[in-house]
Amino acid sequence: MKTWITVASIIFMVIILGFTLFTSLANTNLTKVNTKPSPASLPFYDITVPYLRSRGYKSNLAQLHLQSEFPSYFSFLTSYNSDGLKINGLLTKPAGETPKEGWPAIVFVHGYIPPNQYQTLERYPDYIDYLARNGLVVFKIDLRGHGNSEGQPGGGYYSSDYVIDTLNAYSALESSNFVNPKKIGLWGHSMAGNVVMRAFAAKPDIPAVVIWSGAGYTYTDLSQYGISDSSYRPQPSDTERQRKRQQLSQIYGDPKDGNPFWNLVAPTNYLNDLKGAVQLNHAVDDEIVNIEYSRNLNKLLDSTKVPHELFEYPSGGHNIKGDYFNQALQNTVNFYNKYLK
Numbered sequence: 001m002k003t004w005i006t007v008a009s010i011i012f013m014v015i016i017l018g019f020t021l022f023t024s025l026a027n028t029n030l031t032k033v034n035t036k037p038s039p040a041s042l043p044f045y046d047i048t049v050p051y052l053r054s055r056g057y058k059s060n061l062a063q064l065h066l067q068s069e070f071p072s073y074f075s076f077l078t079s080y081n082s083d084g085l086k087i088n089g090l091l092t093k094p095a096g097e098t099p100k101e102g103w104p105a106i107v108f109v110h111g112y113i114p115p116n117q118y119q120t121l122e123r124y125p126d127y128i129d130y131l132a133r134n135g136l137v138v139f140k141i142d143l144r145g146h147g148n149s150e151g152q153p154g155g156g157y158y159s160s161d162y163v164i165d166t167l168n169a170y171s172a173l174e175s176s177n178f179v180n181p182k183k184i185g186l187w188g189h190s191m192a193g194n195v196v197m198r199a200f201a202a203k204p205d206i207p208a209v210v211i212w213s214g215a216g217y218t219y220t221d222l223s224q225y226g227i228s229d230s231s232y233r234p235q236p237s238d239t240e241r242q243r244k245r246q247q248l249s250q251i252y253g254d255p256k257d258g259n260p261f262w263n264l265v266a267p268t269n270y271l272n273d274l275k276g277a278v279q280l281n282h283a284v285d286d287e288i289v290n291i292e293y294s295r296n297l298n299k300l301l302d303s304t305k306v307p308h309e310l311f312e313y314p315s316g317g318h319n320i321k322g323d324y325f326n327q328a329l330q331n332t333v334n335f336y337n338k339y340l341k
Contacts, residue, residue: 042261043247043251044244044247044248044251044252044261046160047158047159047160047248047265048261048264048265049198049201049202049264049265049267049269049270050264051160052160052163052164052167052198052199052201052202053201053202053203057164057167057168057170057171057203058168058171058175059080059081059082059168059169059171059172059175060080060081060172060175060176061078061079061080061091061172061173061175061176062078062079062080063078064076064077064078064091064093065077065078067090067121070095070129070132070133071095072094072095072132072133073092073093073094073095073132073133074092074093074095075090075091075092075093075128075132076090076091076092076093077089077090077091077120078090078091080141080168080169080172081168081172082144082151082164082165082168082169083164083168085144085149085150085151085165086149086150087141087142087143087144087149087150087151087165087168087169088120088141088142088147088148088149089120089139089140089141089142089169090120090121090128090138090139090140091137091138091139091140092128092131092132092136092137092138092139093137093178094132094135094136094137098178099180101180101182101183102176102177102178102179102180102181102183103135103136103137103178103179103180103183104135104136104137104179104180104183104184104185104336104340104341105136105137105138105139105173105179105180105183105184105185105340106131106136106137106138106139106184106185106186106187106208106210106336106340107139107141107166107169107170107173107184107185107186107187108124108127108128108131108138108139108140108141108187109141109143109162109166109186109187109188109189109192109195109196110123110124110140110141110142110143110146110189110192111188111189111190111191111192111213112156112190112191113146115145115146115147115153118142118146118147119147120140120142120147120148124140124189126325127329128140130326130329130333131187131329131332131333131336134333134336134337135341136333136336136340137173137178137179139169139172139173141165141166141169143161143162143165144161144162144165152239152240152241153241154241155241155245156191156192156194156195156216157191157194157216157219157222158244158245158248159241159244160198162192162195163195163198163199163202166186166195166196166199167199167202167203170184170186170199170203170206182207183207183340183341184206184207184340185206185207185208185209185210185276185336185339185340186199186200186206186208186209186210187209187210187211187212187332188209188210188211188212188214189211189212189213189214189319190212190213190214190215190288190289190318191215191216192211192214193211193212193213193214193215193216193217193293194214194215194216194217194267196209196211196214197209197211197214197217197267197268197297198265198267200267200274200276200278201267201269201270201271201273201274204270204273204274204275204276205275205276206275206276207275207276207277207339207340208276208277208279208335208336208338208339208340209276209277209278209279210278210279210281210332210335210336211278211279211280211281211294212281212282212319212320212328212332213281213282213283213286213288213289213294213318213319213320214280214282214289214293214294214297215227215289215290215293216293217266217267217268217293217296217297217300218255218266218268218296218297218300219255219262219265219266220255220256220262221292221293221296222255223254223255223256224256224292225289225290225292225293226290227288227289228287228288268297268300271300271301271304271306272304272305274304274306276306276339277306277307277308277335277338277339278301278306278307278308278309279308279309279310279311279331279332279335280294280297280298280308280309280310280311281294281310281311281313281320281328281331281332282294282295282310282311282312282313282320283312283313283314283315283316283317283318283320283324284312284313284314284315285314285315285316285317286316286317286318287317287318288317288318289318291312294310294312295310298310307339309335311328311331313327313328316328
């Protein structure tokens with residue numbers, strides 16, 4: 001009888017310890033979670049930050065084809081390889097002699113645009129012009145499946161595809177003969193706020209990251225605030241992307257439900273590892289992405305040693321257009337001048 005009681009007690013303790021460990025992982029402070037599970041044991045491991053950190057990124061720029069000439073810079077159409085896919089992009093290069101160490105540069109990642117409507121030379125020309133005129137190489141990449149870039153559009157939040165495209169573009173700039181490999185930053189808008197923050201978590205030594213009107217950092221914030229984008233066109237239910245998204249949901253549920261898996265995906269769980277700086281820009285009247293996304297990320301950064309700043313603009317909407325557009329761009333340039341030059 002005593003033996004039976006002892007065995008039962010041990011089993012009970014194991015169950016309690018297991019539950020405690022699970023609960024602890026699910027509720028750990030978001031800025032400190034950094035577990036490294038085995039890839040073989042975890043479905044969808046490829047969307048986690050540990051996976052993105054474990055793999056390599058190696059690419060080169062293809063031939064530059066002159067597109068436009070301006071007094072202070074030139075623009076070129078080019079491409080690079082991202083895991084076997086040809087990804088197109090528009091690259092600007094300052095006029096004048098290349099500095100001995102190379103020019104500072106940024107990988108410019110676009111927000112959500114219906115992939116079949118996306119075109120390389122449309123959208124963001126004013127943003128790129130302003131940055132290019134201030135002595136930066138700007139590489140605006142066409143994410144996979146957009147325009148004439150190869151591959152299928154994987155989506156911004158529940159796939160690693162766009163993060164991989166971003167980090168391969170980063171590698172392509174690093175290997176060029178006119179960019180300073182130690183002075184490359186990221187710029188992301190809207191959906192790309194999530195993309196560049198996950199890229200930053202995967203490569204913590206990126207010196208400077210700027211986000212405009214970004215969304216989706218803790219992943220629970222996606223459920224809390226949502227995104228009101230009337231231009232969004234969901235993929236057909238029979239596509240590979242939608243099939244994987246459904247499987248992901250079936251296995252791990254919604255991030256708000258607390259499955260510890262999402263701690264491995266959300267970039268906010270790796271903030272203490274970051275060595276670079278972050279600037280956030282958001283209009284209070286953004287009708288698509290709630291400004292609370294940026295405010296919440298800023299609060300999380302407040303508890304770290306990461307240099308960061310949040311600029312809020314009274315108006316301007318999702319693209320911060322109008323009265324505050326130039327101010328937001330100048331804030332961006334000032335930030336890059338501080339951390340990339």
